[in-house]
Amino acid sequence: xxxxxxxxxxxxxxxxxxxxxxxxxxxxxxxxxxxxxxxxxxxxxxxxxxxxxxxxxxxxxxxxxxxxxxxxxxxxxxxxxxxxxxxxxxxxxxxxxxxxxxxxxxxxxxxxxxxxxxxxxxxxxxxxxxxxxxxxxxxxxxxxxxxxxxxxxxxxxxxxxxxxxxxxxxxxxxxxxxxxxxxxxxxxxxxxxxxxxxxxxxxxxxxxxxxxxxxxxxxxxxxxxxxxxxxxxxxxxxxxxxxxxxxxxxxxxxxxxxxxxxxxxxxxxxxxxxxxxxxxxxxxxxxxxxxxxxxxxxxxxxxxxxxxxxxxxxxxxxxxxxxxxxxxxxxxxxxxxxxxxxxxxxxxxxxxxxxxxxxxxxxxxxxxxxxxxxxxxxxxxxxxxxxxxxxxxxxxxxxxxxxxxxxxxxxxxxxxxxxxxxxxxxxxxxxxxxxxxxxxxxxxxxxxxxxxxxxxxxxxxxxxxxxxxxxxxxxxxxxxxxxxxxxxxxxxxxxxxxxxxxxxxxxxxxxxxxxxxxxxxxxxxxxxxxxxxxxxxxxxxxxxxxxxxxxxxxxxxxxxxxxxxxxxxxxxxxxxxxxxxxxxxxxxxxxxxxxxxxxxxxxxxxxxxxxxxxxxxxxxxxxxxxxxxxxxxxxxxxxxxxxxxxxxxxxxxxxxxxxxxxxxxxxxxxxxxxxxxxxxxxxxxxxxxxxxxxxxxxxxxxxxxxxxxxxxxxxxxxxxxxxxxxxxxxxxxxxxxxxxxxxxxxxxxxxxxxxxxxxxxxxxxx
Numbered sequence: 001x002x003x004x005x006x007x008x009x010x011x012x013x014x015x016x017x018x019x020x021x022x023x024x025x026x027x028x029x030x031x032x033x034x035x036x037x038x039x040x041x042x043x044x045x046x047x048x049x050x051x052x053x054x055x056x057x058x059x060x061x062x063x064x065x066x067x068x069x070x071x072x073x074x075x076x077x078x079x080x081x082x083x084x085x086x087x088x089x090x091x092x093x094x095x096x097x098x099x100x101x102x103x104x105x106x107x108x109x110x111x112x113x114x115x116x117x118x119x120x121x122x123x124x125x126x127x128x129x130x131x132x133x134x135x136x137x138x139x140x141x142x143x144x145x146x147x148x149x150x151x152x153x154x155x156x157x158x159x160x161x162x163x164x165x166x167x168x169x170x171x172x173x174x175x176x177x178x179x180x181x182x183x184x185x186x187x188x189x190x191x192x193x194x195x196x197x198x199x200x201x202x203x204x205x206x207x208x209x210x211x212x213x214x215x216x217x218x219x220x221x222x223x224x225x226x227x228x229x230x231x232x233x234x235x236x237x238x239x240x241x242x243x244x245x246x247x248x249x250x251x252x253x254x255x256x257x258x259x260x261x262x263x264x265x266x267x268x269x270x271x272x273x274x275x276x277x278x279x280x281x282x283x284x285x286x287x288x289x290x291x292x293x294x295x296x297x298x299x300x301x302x303x304x305x306x307x308x309x310x311x312x313x314x315x316x317x318x319x320x321x322x323x324x325x326x327x328x329x330x331x332x333x334x335x336x337x338x339x340x341x342x343x344x345x346x347x348x349x350x351x352x353x354x355x356x357x358x359x360x361x362x363x364x365x366x367x368x369x370x371x372x373x374x375x376x377x378x379x380x381x382x383x384x385x386x387x388x389x390x391x392x393x394x395x396x397x398x399x400x401x402x403x404x405x406x407x408x409x410x411x412x413x414x415x416x417x418x419x420x421x422x423x424x425x426x427x428x429x430x431x432x433x434x435x436x437x438x439x440x441x442x443x444x445x446x447x448x449x450x451x452x453x454x455x456x457x458x459x460x461x462x463x464x465x466x467x468x469x470x471x472x473x474x475x476x477x478x479x480x481x482x483x484x485x486x487x488x489x490x491x492x493x494x495x496x497x498x499x500x501x502x503x504x505x506x507x508x509x510x511x512x513x514x515x516x517x518x519x520x521x522x523x524x525x526x527x528x529x530x531x532x533x534x535x536x537x538x539x540x541x542x543x544x545x546x547x548x549x550x551x552x553x554x555x556x557x558x559x560x561x562x563x564x565x566x567x568x569x570x571x572x573x574x575x576x577x578x579x580x581x582x583x584x585x586x587x588x589x590x591x592x593x594x595x596x597x598x599x600x601x602x603x604x605x606x607x608x609x610x611x612x613x614x615x616x617x618x619x620x621x622x623x624x625x626x627x628x629x630x631x632x633x634x635x636x637x638x639x640x641x642x643x644x645x646x647x648x649x650x651x652x653x654x655x656x657x658x659x660x661x662x663x664x665x666x667x668x669x670x671x672x673x674x675x676x677x678x679x680x681x682x683x684x685x686x687x688x689x690x691x692x693x694x695x696x697x698x699x700x701x702x703x704x705x706x707x708x709x710x711x712x713x714x715x716x717x718x719x720x721x722x723x724x725x726x727x728x729x730x731x732x733x734x735x736x737x738x739x740x741x742x743x744x745x746x747x748x749x750x751x752x753x754x755x756x757x758x759x760x761x762x763x764x765x766x
Contacts, residue, residue, distance in 0.1 A: 002306070002315040004361040005057035005285060007202065007239060007261065008155060008325025009046045010350055011064055012514055014332055018042060019518045022065060025092070026518075032092055039065060043141065047150045049351065054358035057200060057237075060145050060152035061138040062325060065092055066099050066517050069165060070108075070121035072157045073098075076185045077134035078166075080108065080124045090135040099517060101699035109167065110516060110698065112609045114206060114242050116292065116328055117565050119516035123166035129178050131185045139192045146197060153237070154193055158205035159186050159223050160216065165207065176219045183226050190231035200235045200258075203227075208240035208248040209263075209613050217251050228256040237261060237285060241324035243613050244270045253277045261285035264305055265292075265323035271305060275312045284309060287323035288360065289353050294329065294511070294525065294567045296348045297356045299363075299378040306364050320361040326350040330511035343506050343527060346385045386571070393504065393529035400579045407586075408630045410662060412638050414688050417664060420639040424598055425551055429758075430712070430726050430751045431482040433691070435645050435667060436555045436601060437494075437731035438472050438487035439740055448492065465490050466543060473548050475741070480748045483599055484552045486544035488733070494557045494603065495565045499524030502584055503531040505566070516698075519734065524566040526577060532584035535591050542595045553643065554592040554600040559585055559628040564606035575624040582631040589642075590635045601643040601667075602632055605730075607658070608651055622657040629661045643667060647693070647730045652680040659686055667691040669729040671703075675711055681718040691725030694750065695743055697732055702742045708750035721758050726751040 012018045021038040024030045043063050050058045064071050073079070074095060079088040082105050088094055099121050101107035109122040138154045145152040159182050163175040193201060205220070228236060235258035244267030245252060252260055253274065260278075264271055264287050274284065286309060288302040309318055333349040348356060359374045368375060385391070410417060447464045450456035456464075472487040491497035499505040506525040515521050541554045559581035568577055585602070592600050607629075612621055633642045644661065647669035651658060658666065670677040670692035677692055694711040695703040715724055726747060732740050 002310070002318040002320055002361050002364045003056045004054050004357050005153075005319040005321045006050055006055050006059055006326065006354060006357065007204075007241070007287075007291070007321060008059050008062035008327050009050060010327055010329065010331050010513070011042065011062070012331070012512060012520055013042050013045075014335060014510065016512055016520060018065070019520055022518045026096065035065070035092060039063065040144065043144065044148060047145050047148065047152065050354060051150055053351065053354040054361070055354055057153045057319065058145075058150060059155045059202060059325075060141045061154045061156065062327070063141065066095050067119075067121050069113075069123065069157060069162070070095055070099055071135070071137060072162050073121070073123045075133070075135045075137060075189065076162075076182060077132040078123050078125065078129070079134075081126070082106075086130060086132065088134075101696070101701050103701050106696065106701070107699045114209070115609055115611065115613055117513075117515055117521070117606065117609065118328065120165070123162065125163075125166050125168045125173060125175055125178060127168075127170055127173055129181065131178075131182050133185050133188050136189070136192060138189055139196055142193060142198055143196050151197065151199065153200040153202050154198055155202045155204060156186070156189065158203040158238070159183060159227075160219050161205045161207040163219075164212075164216070174215070176213070176215055179219050179223060183223060186223075186227060187230040190227060190234060194231055194233045198234060200237060201231075202237045202239055202261075204239045204241075205252075206239075206241055208245050208252055209243040211615055212248060220251060220255060224255045224257065235259070237319075239285065241266070241287060241291075243267050246270075246614070249273055250277065253279070257282070259283035259285055259319060261287060261319075261321060263287045263323040265290045268305065271309065275309060278313060281317075283317040283319055284313065285319035285321045287321050289322045289356050291322035291324040291326050291353070292328045293570060294347050294349060295570055296346055296378065296381050297353075298382055299356065299360065299375050302356075302360055303363050303368065306360060310364060315364050318364065320357050320364065322353055322357065326353060328513055329353065330508065330513060332510075335510040336508050338509050339506065342384070342388065342390075343525070345381045346527070347525070349511070388528075391504075391528040391569075391571075393531055396504075396529040396531050396580055396583075399583050400576060403579060403583075403631065408627055408634060410634050410636075410638070414662065414664060417638040417641075420637075421641045421664065424639045425483075425641065427482050428755065429721060430724055430754050432726045432748055432751045433481060433483040433553070433667070434476075434485055434728055434744065435731045436485050436488055436553070436603070437491070437733035438485070438489070439735055439737050440489070440733050441737070444468060444489050465540070469540065469544050470547050473544060473552070476744075477548060477550065479741075479745050480752075481744070482550065484544075484548060484550050485555060486540055486552055488555060488731070490540055493521060494731075495562050496522060496524055498536060498557055498562060498585075499526075499566065501532070501534075501536040502581075503533060504528035504580075505530065521565065524562075526563070526566045526568045528569070530577065530580040530584055532587050536588055538588075538591050538595050541592055541597050545596055551598045554589075554597040556585055556588060556600065556602045556632075558602045558604035558607075558644065559632055560610055560625050561604050561606040564610050578624060578628040579631065582628040585632045586635050589632060593636045593640050598639070599641045599643060600633075600636070601645060602629065602663070603645045604629060604661075605645060605647045607646055608654055611654065618654075622654065626657055626660045629663075633661075633663065641665065645730075651677060655680040655684050655686065659684075659688070663688065665689040665691065665725055667693065667725065667727050669693050670715075671696045671711060671729050675714045678714060678718050686719070686723070689723050689725055690719060691727040693727055693729030695728050695747065697728050697730045697735055697743075700735070700739055702739050703746060705746045705749045705753065708747055709753050712750060712754045716754075716758065726754075
C-alpha cells in the first residue's frame with residue numbers, strides 16, 4: 001500500500017498565534033514558560049490536524065520559534081564567539097539574540113532560502129570550528145508527539161546542506177572540511193531518536209538542487225555511509241526539492257537510505273530517470289502536490305505520475321507527498337469567508353493539500369473509483385478556471401505584444417541624466433535617504449483597522465495619515481536627511497498595497513506565510529491578466545511633496561518583486577506576468593512625474609531571489625527580469641531620478657545584470673554581512689550611484705556613528721565619492737520610533753563626518 005506523507009507544516013498558527021507569542025516574549029510581557037506553552041499547543045494542533053487528514057508519516061522538528069537553520073546551528077553548538085561560543089547555553093533568548101542581535105552585538109547574517117521569500121539565518125564557521133550536542137530539540141519534540149499517541153518522522157537539515165548553506169569570514173575555510181567534526185553530533189542525535197522510538201528520520205538535503213562543488217559528492221557519501229552505519233535501526237528518507245536534481249540525481253540514488261524524495265512539481269521529468277536507476281527495495285517519496293503555490297492540484301495528472309511509478313516499482317514503495325515543506329503555504333482555505341466562490345474553488349492551502357495527498361494515496365491503493373467525486377470536482381474546478389473570462393484581458397495582452405526596444409530604454413545614458421538630476425535636486429556629496437517605510441505604530445494599525453470596520457470615516461482616516469506623513473517629514477528635515485520619504489503609513493504591505501489596486505489580483509483574509517522570524521506576509525494571488533484602473537500612489541506622494549521643499553520619493557514595488565512575492569498564476573510564463581505588471585507600474589511612474597515627484601524609487605528586493613537555482617538557466621531569467629524593470633522605469637524624463645532597492649540576497653554574481661537595470665541610484669543591503677557586497681565592486685566598476693546600507697534595520701540595536709563611518713570608509717575604498725549614497729539596509733516599518741530616531745541621527749552624523757573628511761583614517765567601531 002502507498003503511504004500518505006508530509007515533509008513539513010507551517011509553524012505560525014491559523015491566527016498567527018506564534019507571532020503574537022514571540023513578540024510578547026520579546027517585549028517582556030510574557031516569560032519563557034508561556035512561550036513554551038503556546039509553542040507546544042501549536043505543535044499538538046498541527047500534528048493532530050495531519051493525523052486526522054490521513055497522513056501516515058507526520059513530520060516533527062519542522063516547528064521553530066524563529067528559523068530551522070538557526071535551530072540546527074544551535075543543535076550542533078555552532079554559536080559565534082561574540083555570543084559566547086561553545087559556552088553558550090541554548091535557550092530561546094540565545095536563538096533570538098543570534099537572529100536579532102543585542103544592544104552591543106550584531107546579529108548573524110540572514111539571506112533567502114533558495115529561491116523562496118523565506119529568510120534563514122546563515123550559520124557562521126571559523127577555522128578550528130568545534131561542534132557539540134548543545135540542543136536535543138529534535139528528540140524532545142519527537143517524544144512530545146509520541147506522548148500524544150503520534151509517532152512522527154523527525155526532520156533534520158542534512159549535514160552537507162547545513163555546511164554548504166553556512167559562511168566563514170575566513171575566505172580560505174572550506175565548510176565541507178568541517179564535516180568530520182560535525183558528523184559525531186548528528187550521529188548522537190540519531191542515536192537518541194532511535195532510543196526514543198523513532199522508526200523513520202527525514203534528512204533534508206536541498207543543496208542537491210544546486211550546482212555543487214566538486215568535493216560535495218565525496219562529502220555526501222562519507223556523511224551517509226557513517227550515519228546509516230551508526231544508526232542502522234533507523235530508516236532514512238533523504239529529501240531534495242525545489243527543482244530537477246539533474247546530475248545530482250545519480251548521487252542521491254547511490255546514497256544509503258530507505259527512501260528518496262523528489263520534487264515532481266518543479267522537476268517532473270526526473271521521475272523516469274529515477275525509476276530507471278532506483279535500487280531494489282528502496283522507496284520513492286513523490287512530491288506531486290505543489291508545496292509552494294496555492295492552486296488546486298490537477299489530480300488526474302498527479303495520479304498519472306504515481307501510477308507510472310507504481311507500475312514500475314509497486315505501490316508499496318511509494319510515499320505520496322507535497323513537493324516540499326508546506327512552510328511556504330497558508331494553513332487553511334476554510335478560514336477564507338470573503339473570497340468569492342469561483343476564485344476560492346481554484347485554491348488549496350496546506351490543509352487542503354494534505355487532503356489532496358490523502359485522496360491520491362487512496363486512489364493509488366483502492367482505485368480512482370474509490371474517490372471518484374474528488375476527481376470529478378478537481379476536473380470541474382480546473383476547467384472552470386481555464387475558461388473563466390476574469391482571467392483574460394485582451395487589452396492587456398495587446399499591450400504586452402506591442403512592447404518594443406524604445407520602451408526599454410531611458411532617452412539618454414546615465415551620465416547625461418545625472419547632470420539634469422543634479423541641477424534639479426541640488427544634493428550634497430554623500431546624500432542621505434531612507435528606504436521608504438517608517439514605524440507602523442499601534443496608532444497607525446488601529447486607524448487602519450477602524451477604517452476597515454467602518455468606525456472611522458475615510459475622510460477622518462485620510463486626515464490621520466496626512467498628520468503622520470507631515471510629522472515624519474518634519475523629523476527627517478530636523479535630523480538633516482536630504483531625500484525624504486512619506487513613510488508609507490497607508491500601506492499594510494509593500495506588495496499587498498499595490499495588488500489591492502490592480503485588476504487580476506485577489507486577496508485572502510488569513511493567507512499568511514512566514515518571511516522571517518515573526519515577520520509574516522499575506523501574498524496576493526495573481527490569477528489573471530494584470531491592469532491598473534487608475535493611480536495608486538499619486539495622492540499621498542503629491543501631498544507629501546506639498547508640505548516640504550526637499551525632494552520626497554515616490555515609492556513603488558517593482559514588477560519582479562510583486563511577481564515573486566505573490567502566489568502567481570501557473571497557466572502562462574512568469575515573464576508575461578512580469579511584463580503585465582511592468583506596464584501597469586510604468587503608467588504609475590509617469591503619473592508620479594506629472595504630479596511633480598522628482599525621485600521615484602522602484603523596489604526590487606526579490607530580483608536576486610528569482611534566479612533559477614541552476615546557473616545554466618540564469619540568462620533567460622535575467623533577460624526578462626531586467627527588461628521588466630526597464631519597462632517600468634523608462635517612461636520618464638532625464639531629470640527624474642529613478643532609484644531601486646534590493647536586500648537580503650547574494651548580489652555579487654549578478655552585479656552586471658543589476659547595472660543593466662540602469663537605475664540612477666541603487667540602495668542595497670550590505671551591513672548585516674559586514675559590507676561583503678562591496679567585493680563585487682572590486683572586480684566590477686559599477687557605473688551609476690549606489691547606497692550600500694550602513695545599518696541593519698532588522699536588529700533593535702542602535703549602531704554608533706563610528707560604526708557607520710567605518711562602513712562608509714569601507715565603501716569609499718571601492719566606490720568613488722560622488723557615487724556614494726548613505727542609507728539604511730531596508731525599510732523601517734518593523735522598528736520602534738526611539739531606535740529609529742537614534743539610528744538615523746547617527747546615520748546623518750556619519751555622512752557629515754565623511755563629508756568633512758572623506759579620505760580620513762578609519763575609525764574604530766564602538
